[in-house]
Amino acid sequence: MVGWMGLGSNGREAGRGAAGPADRHHPERPVPAEGAAREPVPGPGKAPGAIPGGGAGPGPVPAPRPERIRVLVVEDAEPVRRSLVEMLEMEPDFHVVGEAADGEAAAAMAADLRPHVILMDINLPRLDGLAAAERILRQLDTRIIMVSVENGPEYFRRAMQAGACDFLVKPFSPDALAEAVRRAVPPAGEPALVTPQGGRGRLITVFSAKGGVGKSTLAVNLAVALAKRPDRRTVLVDLDLELGSAAMLLGIRPRATLADLCRREGALDPQAVAPALHPVSGFRLSLLPAPLFPHEAAEIEGEGRRDPARNYTAEVLEALRSTHDFVVVDTAANYRDSNLTAFDMSDLLVVVTTSDIPAVANTAKCLDLLIQKLEYPEEKVRVVLNLHEPSGLTPDEVAHGLNFPVAHVLPRDPVAVQAANAGVPFCARRTRSPLGDAVEGLAEKLAPSGPGAPVRPAGRRLSLLGLF
Secondary structure (H helix, E strand, O other): OOOOOOEOOOOOEOOOOOOOOOOEEOOOOOOOOOOOOOOOOOOOOOOOOOOOOOOOOOOOOOOOOOOOEEEEEEOOOHHHHHHHHHHHHOOOOEEEEEEEOOHHHHHHHHHHHOOOEEEEEOOOOOOOHHHHHHHHHHHOOOEEEEEEOOOOHHHHHHHHHOOOOEEEEOOOOHHHHHHHHHHHOOOOOOOOOOOOOOOOOEEEEEEEOOOOOOHHHHHHHHHHHHHOOOOOOEEEEEEOOOOOOHHHHOOOOOOOOHHHHHOOOOOOOHHHHHHHOEEEOOOOEEEEOOOOOHHHHHHHHOOOOOOOOOOHHHHHHHHHHOOOOEEEEEEOOOOOHHHHHHHHHOOEEEEEEOOOHHHHHHHHHHHHHHHHHOOOOHHHEEEEEEEEOOOOOOHHHHHHHHOOOEEEEEEOOOHHHHHHHHOOOHHHOOOOOHHHHHHHHHHHHHOOOOOOOOOOOHHHOOOHHHHO
């Protein structure tokens, strides 16, 4: 099989624009024998046989489809294009309907061939892949998977803004390509992503009245603990829009964030949200990271929103709970619109405090706001006493100061700092710890096997300003 061409000094593949057949329509081809061996295609500078990687966004591979998925391949380097075609034709349920070598030809062929999926390089002559994608999607209901040798977050953002449903970084394996194509087009009569058990995922929001109480550490490790359950899918959403740390605590370098989703045109349905999810190695867990820069928060809940009439937070959370069994939301210590939306949609609201008097006083005010003014039912709220040590207030004293029961106690444990510095959650470690065991116990309390409780309507609250 032909491998990717080597990179030239300008960062593009050597051999781009080389003469060769292009802009071809493909007749129906014979179905290759099932079980045919798949050879990974090496990337730039890779020797044949090297183990490639790539692929954006998690998601199970649906069952084989009764009809073939029609794919248009757009790549200007002939050897690379032929490699892509060969990879696709290994799959009995794929049919490559045509090839194009530039964006203008791709747009014309897409209108003629009506492919289900277009596999398109970002860097193309005449009309680049991003502009071609925007033109095609204005006219056709198709799915576009962008391909690039560049792995920076900016390329992913630009692809999503153009309307791509997925983003593959060269080099990638035939399996990664096949999974991306199948993820883009669900089987007839089946949803694009798996529906959670019970039909709707359980949404758990973690909040604190002040910073420094270990809220984000708890949210991350709670998500890991829930993800250990067999046959259950969990997603962690970092809704601390200005200073989110979940990606750092999980050792993930985000390629896309919640802000990128809010720059897209069209509905934020499960298919649109999936490419921005980052899989956590070793678990059925994904992360939707917070924005990389504080000013990007305005694109989600401020004046910088593409459509001021939309509630992007609600759209994203609803999409995620339709495809995951557990949605854990980490929040900032404020009462802005995104947090209030998460509160409204939550099945459970976990309020984290510590055993010092200032923290208890602030938490008491928080509970009064949540229960008395926002009118959340008491059974929706769980208070967790974190960083507890014998020298502080006892759980009973904290409960008395709050006039609200303490649902669970987590001890102060040096493993929390060690895990944060290593970028590996303590609940993901093989070695057990008192704190890890306590978080596992909290997960058991918060997430019974049944479906989530009914969601309170989000439209009843206008603003906190009228409450004071």
